[in-house]
Amino acid sequence: MMPSNQGLFPSEAPLGERVELSQGAVLLRGFAASEVPALVEAVDEIQALAPFRRMITPGGHRMSVAMTNCGEAGWVTDRTGYRYDSRDPETGRPWPPMPDLLKKLAGRAAAAGGFSRFVPDVCLINRYNPGTRLSLHQDRDEHDYQQPIVSVSIGLPAVFLFGGGERTERPRRIRVESGDVAVWGGPARLNFHGVAPLRDGFDPLVGNCRINLTFRKAL
Numbered sequence: 232m233m234p235s236n237q238g239l240f241p242s243e244a245p246l247g248e249r250v251e252l253s254q255g256a257v258l259l260r261g262f263a264a265s266e267v268p269a270l271v272e273a274v275d276e277i278q279a280l281a282p283f284r285r286m287i288t289p290g291g292h293r294m295s296v297a298m299t300n301c302g303e304a305g306w307v308t309d310r311t312g313y314r315y316d317s318r319d320p321e322t323g324r325p326w327p328p329m330p331d332l333l334k335k336l337a338g339r340a341a342a343a344g345g346f347s348r349f350v351p352d353v354c355l356i357n358r359y360n361p362g363t364r365l366s367l368h369q370d371r372d373e374h375d376y377q378q379p380i381v382s383v384s385i386g387l388p389a390v391f392l393f394g395g396g397e398r399t400e401r402p403r404r405i406r407v408e409s410g411d412v413a414v415w416g417g418p419a420r421l422n423f424h425g426v427a428p429l430r431d432g433f434d435p436l437v438g439n440c441r442i443n444l445t446f447r448k449a450l
């Protein structure tokens with residue numbers, strides 16, 4: 232019999248564990264733990280050039296998540312819709328380049344998750360303050376759904392809502408912590424997902440927030 236971690240939340244599994252969430256979706260617990268300080272420094276440099284901002288949805292609501300991007304394009308939303316844009320609409324300048332450290336981490340994580348040769352061109356950076364949530368959605372703005380998505384959690388812990396192919400499917404709740412990396416692709420690529428409202432807390436590196444890096448080959 233294979234050893235199983237049944238009954239354990241992913242956060243209670245040993246560091247370095249690989250938790251299969253569904254076919255094509257895997258949580259690599261602690262995969263980026265040793266790199267978190269360097270990632271925080273990189274985010275700091277990016278946000279100095281492209282500040283976090285809360286964007287407006289096509290429906291006219293201001294998102295509670297604050298976002299910025301690095302890479303060849305960035306994910307943006309405004310009254311006209313969602314899109315990847317090569318320029319930051321706030322500054323009119325191209326987004327800061329994706330640091331090599333980030334690109335390489337994403338490639339290694341994708342490979343560990345079963346997707347070889349992943350080369351992201353976009354990194355969306357989400358910042359959650361206490362109470363901030365991301366409601367259930369699909370990621371559908373990318374050209375090629377054969378490409379996986381890699382997500383790196385930094386700072387305060389959060390609860391991923393991991394649903395199925397239909398919005399009506401009740402999502403599973405998966406606790407993620409700083410340094411955890413998730414890889415979503417194949418049959419899980421279009422699953423509904425979100426983030427439950429962030430609980431208050433204090434992280435020694437980023438304070439009272441959570442930062443999530445989402446790597447995509449979007450263009």
Ligand code: MD3
Nearest residue numbers: 357380382415419420421422424443445
């Ligand atoms: C499940 N961000 O930016 S990725 C997003 O914590 C987004 O900020 C989450 O969802 C965050 O669009 C982390 C979680 C995620 C991403 C893509 C998925 C889960 C997924 C694709 C398919 C299934």
Ligand code: FE
Nearest residue numbers: 368369370424
């Ligand atoms: Fe998403």
